[in-house]
Amino acid sequence: MRVISGTLKGRRLICPPGLATRPTADRTKESVFNILSGRFRDRRVLDLFAGTGALGIEALSRGAAFAVFIDQAKAAMDAIHRNILALGLEDRSRVIRWNIRKNLNCLRSTQPFDLVFMDPPYTTDAVAPVLASLTACGALCPGARIVIEHSDRERILLPMDTLILADQRQFGKTLVSFVDAML
Secondary structure: OEOOOOOOOOOEOOOOOOOOOOOOOHHHHHHHHHHHOOOOOOOEEEEEOOOOOHHHHHHHHOOOOEEEEEEOOHHHHHHHHHHHHHHOOHHHEEEEEOOOOOOOHHHOOOOOEEEEEEOOOOOOOOHHHHHHHHHHOOOEEEEEEEEEEEEOOOOOOOOOOOEEEEEEEEEOOEEEEEEEEOO
């Protein structure tokens, strides 16, 4: 797994051992970042269920100002820390170990985010409660974009008063939903 573009283009990323982490396929990642095009410059990025940190790191490589990485698994935390150190991103990132499915209260005192990546384990039905937590804790800037990678079998139910589905793309059995915050 590598960084696709930007200042860190071609740099390798460490992946946690075992099958607990399912990294985003390079083809899917490249397509997502092409769709997002210029949404990175000076943005604050949140990478939920971060795994290796690949999505947040890609955004940093393309000009994002700061990224917060959240995951619960110790192996994922270790991989994210190692990737951040190896790429010299310590001053532009923060890593939090947290049970995302429970709530996102760990974000209550942070500045809101412009761009959020969410890649929960498939078949856990985590998307809806995490979206509710994101809006409840005030973690989103007005007009923030949320990119959700999920199984094509999982329907995304959005609170229509705060979030709207802007686009959706299919990559094999994976759906990527682009959701905009209407705050």
